[in-house]
Amino acid sequence: MKKTILVSLTLVTALILVCNSLSAIELLKGKTLYMQAQNLEKKADYFNALELYKQARQELLNEDDIALADQCRQACTRMIKITLTYTHTEEEMRKMIKEKYPDTSDERIDQVIADGRLAHLEIGGETYYFDHFLNTLYHIYPDFMTEEAKGALGKMGKIFDIMSQYLYEKDDIPSWQSLSSPLTFEFDAYLSIPRDSFPDEGVLRVWMPLPLSNSSQTDIVIESICSEEYIPYPAQLDGDIGYVYYEFPLEEIQDSIRIGAKFSYTSYEVRFNVHPEKVGEYDKTSLLYKQYTASDKNIAITPEIIRTARKIAGDEKNPYLIAKKFYDHIVYDLDYSYMPHVALEALKIPESVFVHEHGYGDCGAQSMYFSALCRAVGIPARASGGMQLFPLSAAHCGDHFWAHIFMPNYGWIPVDTSVGQAAKYIITITKEQQTDFIEYFFGNIDPFRYLIQVDVDVPLEPAPEEPLLFGMVLQAPTAECMEMDENPGLLFMEYWKISCKEVSQP
Numbered sequence: 001m002k003k004t005i006l007v008s009l010t011l012v013t014a015l016i017l018v019c020n021s022l023s024a025i026e027l028l029k030g031k032t033l034y035m036q037a038q039n040l041e042k043k044a045d046y047f048n049a050l051e052l053y054k055q056a057r058q059e060l061l062n063e064d065d066i067a068l069a070d071q072c073r074q075a076c077t078r079m080i081k082i083t084l085t086y087t088h089t090e091e092e093m094r095k096m097i098k099e100k101y102p103d104t105s106d107e108r109i110d111q112v113i114a115d116g117r118l119a120h121l122e123i124g125g126e127t128y129y130f131d132h133f134l135n136t137l138y139h140i141y142p143d144f145m146t147e148e149a150k151g152a153l154g155k156m157g158k159i160f161d162i163m164s165q166y167l168y169e170k171d172d173i174p175s176w177q178s179l180s181s182p183l184t185f186e187f188d189a190y191l192s193i194p195r196d197s198f199p200d201e202g203v204l205r206v207w208m209p210l211p212l213s214n215s216s217q218t219d220i221v222i223e224s225i226c227s228e229e230y231i232p233y234p235a236q237l238d239g240d241i242g243y244v245y246y247e248f249p250l251e252e253i254q255d256s257i258r259i260g261a262k263f264s265y266t267s268y269e270v271r272f273n274v275h276p277e278k279v280g281e282y283d284k285t286s287l288l289y290k291q292y293t294a295s296d297k298n299i300a301i302t303p304e305i306i307r308t309a310r311k312i313a314g315d316e317k318n319p320y321l322i323a324k325k326f327y328d329h330i331v332y333d334l335d336y337s338y339m340p341h342v343a344l345e346a347l348k349i350p351e352s353v354f355v356h357e358h359g360y361g362d363c364g365a366q367s368m369y370f371s372a373l374c375r376a377v378g379i380p381a382r383a384s385g386g387m388q389l390f391p392l393s394a395a396h397c398g399d400h401f402w403a404h405i406f407m408p409n410y411g412w413i414p415v416d417t418s419v420g421q422a423a424k425y426i427i428t429i430t431k432e433q434q435t436d437f438i439e440y441f442f443g444n445i446d447p448f449r450y451l452i453q454v455d456v457d458v459p460l461e462p463a464p465e466e467p468l469l470f471g472m473v474l475q476a477p478t479a480e481c482m483e484m485d486e487n488p489g490l491l492f493m494e495y496w497k498i499s500c501k502e503v504s505q506p
Helices: 002-027 029-042 046-062 066-083 090-100 106-115 133-140 147-154 157-167 287-292 303-313 319-333 341-347 351-358 363-376 417-425 431-440 489-495
Strands: 086-089 120-123 126-130 179-193 203-209 217-225 243-249 257-271 381-388 398-407 411-415 449-453 478-480 497-502
Touching (some): 029 046, 029 066, 066 341, 086 090, 086 120, 090 106, 090 126, 126 133, 157 417, 157 431, 179 489, 203 257, 217 449, 243 257, 303 319, 303 351, 303 363, 319 417, 341 351, 351 363, 363 381, 363 398, 398 417
Antiparallel strands (some): 086 126, 179 257, 179 497, 203 243, 203 478, 217 257, 381 398, 381 449, 398 411
């Protein structure tokens, strides 16, 4: 009898241990999936890592491991930023080139691939190409510049027509006057996202861009702002970045999420008549000098960039003339191209490094590279921007960034490499006009601007609790919501609409 009881107790104990072990295994399922996903991410298998992170998040939520579930959501955002940017396999890339350029030989495509300049990434053992690689293709290889592309670029002649009033006939402006030709713009910016796009509960936090007040952008009037009851703090219209912050308690929201504003401001043309010999000495102990000559997240200064900056500068010692050499290098020697911005951010590749290694970039990337070259030799520089407002379309708005350099006795001087570079594509103007156009954008800038931030990677307040979809710039609203499976920034970019009209003439 005792033996039977002992055997029974042993069996019960064994069953309890087995059940406890099974419970432990079950509880570890979410963490196990998370670790497997991490391993796939380390191996650059981003598509499969994304699916596994999604599964891990659901398991972790079931297991009430909220902290690790949040890590999964952030990881999903990283994977989405990469996989939505690098979308075409090599086979698909070859097919797209053949469709666009039927006469292109396989050998020529082989040469392009071997050259390695098209943005690409190894994912899961296979090469994937940047979604907009065709834009890079015709910008960096002249034989791919089709008549269609030439025609589209030829429309840029309108920019020269608009800019002629600023390039020429300015003899009446005194040399000491840096601001002139004011224009007033009215904006209507808004979005409305269906309520069922968000969870039933939680907090949706939103940062919406607004114009930044400074010497060349004044008289800001906010006529109206949507959903004012969800704005806990005053709008930021000065400092380093302009925006308003929303907090939406989702359990209280019945209708669509709406944000937006109607506003106006006056923008000035900025002109600097710089005498290089009158540029003063830098105060290298100042906060300004230390901040804007330091290596930063995307204006990164590497040993290779330092070597290139010194090589371009040569024996020149004057900072203004050195900066002009950097400007000419980018305008004449680098190509314009769309950039895989969000993927670079996810992969922690600085924009300045990408441009240096690939030899091309868009307006923002060029501005950051120009700033990195300047900082590498001790010239304070920053990449500023928001939007370009040349009246070439119904909306008149296009995302844009440019640069500023600081010169003692003069202050912050504008430099726009990519608009200056546009002169190379204007086929309707003479070489002399092309030179005039290029020279203008070193030290001068048109008033068709919407300035949102003075530099890239400016921190927001209140600070986001996790990395945003695209934290480098704030040209469209960005958001976070811990209760959502996906980053809400994707929705805000999709639904955001902005238009402007000029309400005064120079």
